[in-house]
Amino acid sequence: MIANTATRYGLVARLFHWTIAVLVLVDIALGLIGKFTPQSGDTVDFLQLLYSSHKTIGITVLFLAVLRVIWAISQPRPVPIHPERRFETFAAETVHWVLYAAIFVLPLSGWVMHSAEVGFAPIWWPFGQNLPFIPKSEGIVVTAATVHWISGIVLAATIAAHISGALKHAVLDRDGTLARMWNGREVGNGATKHVTVNPSLFAAFAVWVFAIGGALTVFAPTYHDVVTPQLPTQKTAGWAVQNGNLSIAITQIGAKVTGDFARWQSTIEYDPETGIGTANVIIDTSSLSLGSVTDQAKGPEFFDIASHAQAVFDAEIAQIDGTKHTATGNLTLVGQSVPIAFDFDLEMKDGIATVSGGTTFDRRDFGMGAAYPDESSVGFSVDVLIELTATLAP
Ligand code: HEM
Ligand code: HEM
Structure with a gap:
């Protein structure tokens, strides 16, 4: 048989x-x-x-x-x-x-x-x-x-x-x-x-x-x-990022610790005439390095990379005044979506857009670090900074 x-x-x-x-x-x-x-x-x-x-x-x-x-x-x-x-x-x-x-x-x-x-x-x-x-x-x-x-x-x-x-x-x-x-x-x-x-x-x-x-x-x-469904290519939309740096800063036992994400991608549409656009940023959370606390930050208490390999920011861009802009939308981190505003300067020169800006969020809004209910070992605020240059995609 x-x-x-x-x-x-x-x-x-x-x-x-x-x-x-x-x-x-x-x-x-x-x-x-x-x-x-x-x-x-x-x-x-x-x-x-x-x-x-x-x-x-x-x-x-x-x-x-x-x-x-x-x-x-x-x-x-x-x-x-x-x-x-x-x-x-x-x-x-x-x-x-x-x-x-x-x-x-x-x-x-x-x-x-x-x-x-x-x-x-x-x-x-x-x-x-x-x-x-x-x-x-x-x-x-x-x-x-x-x-x-x-x-x-x-x-x-x-x-x-x-x-x-x-x-x-x-x-x-x-x-x-x-x-x-x-x-x-x-x-x-x-x-x-x-x-x-x-x-x-x-x-x-x-x-x-x-x-x-x-x-x-x-x-x-x-x-x-x-191209990977999870990391849409930068080519698809209006602006292609040439160089960029996405860094974060936290406070640990009163001292500032900074680090960055090595892998992230963004799809940006922006019309300089109207000052309006959209941005979608996908961050590979496993690419975080945060000095000596990298492993802790990636662990289940904070970025929980084993369960949440990505963070996503979906936003609408609007010009406030001159080079001042803001991107408002939801930041999805460890499965929680929270609205945030990201303020940045955008300067155009010879077809190259230079963007520099940041935002600050409260880790408790995402349920991060529940085991650290006060700021004595890990501060509540997390600063996020982005600097990039982009050119109009062909
Ligand atoms: C509901 C779906 C399916 C039915 C009703 C079905 C039915 C059959 C039947 C009746 C045979 C025997 C044919 C013979 O003796 O000449 C057979 C053989 C075979 N089937 Fe399917 N099949 C189904 C799905 C699939 C799928 C999804 C695959 C592969 C991806 C597959 C791969 C094969 C192969 C490779 C043989 C040859 C087996 C051998 O001689 O070693 N079948 N199938
Ligand atoms: C029996 C085996 C498999 C079958 C029948 C299968 C079938 C499919 C189908 C029909 C799609 C959607 C169409 C497409 O985008 O290509 C797809 C997408 C995909 N599969 Fe599989 N697959 C298999 C195994 C695997 C394995 C082992 C992996 C990775 C380890 C994988 C990774 C993916 C990925 C990443 C996509 C999305 C691709 C894209 O959107 O371009 N698949 N697969």
């Missing part, structure tokens, strides 16, 4: 098939929900949960796929049920090979994308987040995202064909094709021989060469809107 025979899928093969099938279908749904959920301070925690689930399920699929293949090569493959219907057998087997490859290509391209991008939704496992030899690089993120997306389309189309085939056999042909995979019924003539040089294997190979080749050569260079 556990092993395959020429006419039967054994228990192990069936368990692999249905477990992976369910996980893959769930993961496609999660991926699509993620893709079509607009990103804002309100959705950032939801998206983080969603993508961590998506990635963890995807990695599970990858490991199950390795075990499945090891198992499958040690087993006889059940023979085609209608070998005389040569095209149908060829089509069904091509679909199976495409699916086998998909359960490697999808998770691997996802994992490369995840390794190349900064922070955000972690894979829920203790083995580290990055693949060796994959540097942090936006180019790699876009390329891997394109492969992931095109492979997802190939996978979805192939699954549609696969399920339609299974239903056709169950409803129209009323043969045992589905039952053979569902409850291990014996079906087919065990004396049938598999074709040794399998044209369906070549056909599936061609599908993947075409899909991945197309993704790398044609689509990747033009695939703009998919």
Whole structure:
């Protein structure tokens, strides 16, 4: 019962098939929900949960796929049920090979994308987040995202064909094709021989060469809107930040401690004519360094980076007077959104905008440092300073 025979899928093969099938279908749904959920301070925690689930399920699929293949090569493959219907057998087997490859290509391209991008939704496992030899690089993120997306389309189309085939056999042909995979019924003539040089294997190979080749050569260079969903590119909006520094200052036992975030991105739209615009700043909280208290600041009591990998500021920019501006909006930190106003000077010279400004918030508004209810060890105020230069994006 556990092993395959020429006419039967054994228990192990069936368990692999249905477990992976369910996980893959769930993961496609999660991926699509993620893709079509607009990103804002309100959705950032939801998206983080969603993508961590998506990635963890995807990695599970990858490991199950390795075990499945090891198992499958040690087993006889059940023979085609209608070998005389040569095209149908060829089509069904091509679909199976495409699916086998998909359960490697999808998770691997996802994992490369995840390794190349900064922070955000972690894979829920203790083995580290990055693949060796994959540097942090936006180019790699876009390329891997394109492969992931095109492979997802190939996978979805192939699954549609696969399920339609299974239903056709169950409803129209009323043969045992589905039952053979569902409850291990014996079906087919065990004396049938598999074709040794399998044209369906070549056909599936061609599908993947075409899909991945197309993704790398044609689509990747033009695939703009998919750079990491969590860190939108600065190119998309009017102004592209050239240099910037995002620093914070707190008071610890009466002394000022300053630090900064190494990784953050902003999408800025601003019209110098009207003095009006919008800004979206996403900060990778794990990139904080705050002198000797860096670890404490990242810990559960304060920035809690394990649960809240990002802070987001979504704001409307308005000119107050001359170079004086203010950005008002919600700052989302450790899952709490609090309205703040960020005052800054904006000077334009030779097409370069220089921004310098700051704000101060009270850590208690975000529930940070509840274990420090007075200011004797950690002050309530947190000063945030931003300095940047930006140019109009092409
Ligand atoms: C069975 C495995 C997987 C399937 C079927 C799958 C499928 C999908 C689909 C359909 C999407 C939405 C379309 C798109 O934007 O590409 C998506 C997005 C995404 N997946 Fe996966 N995925 C899998 C595994 C993984 C793994 C293992 C990771 C990372 C470790 C991952 C990371 C991502 C990310 C970051 C996105 C958003 C990409 C973007 O918006 O450009 N995926 N996935
Ligand atoms: C509700 C959905 C599904 C149904 C009804 C279904 C049904 C079947 C059936 C009836 C077979 C046996 C075909 C035969 O004996 O010729 C089969 C085989 C197979 N299915 Fe599915 N399947 C589903 C989803 C999936 C998904 C999502 C994947 C992969 C991502 C997948 C991958 C495969 C593979 C690789 C085989 C070949 C197994 C082998 O020969 O080792 N299936 N499926």
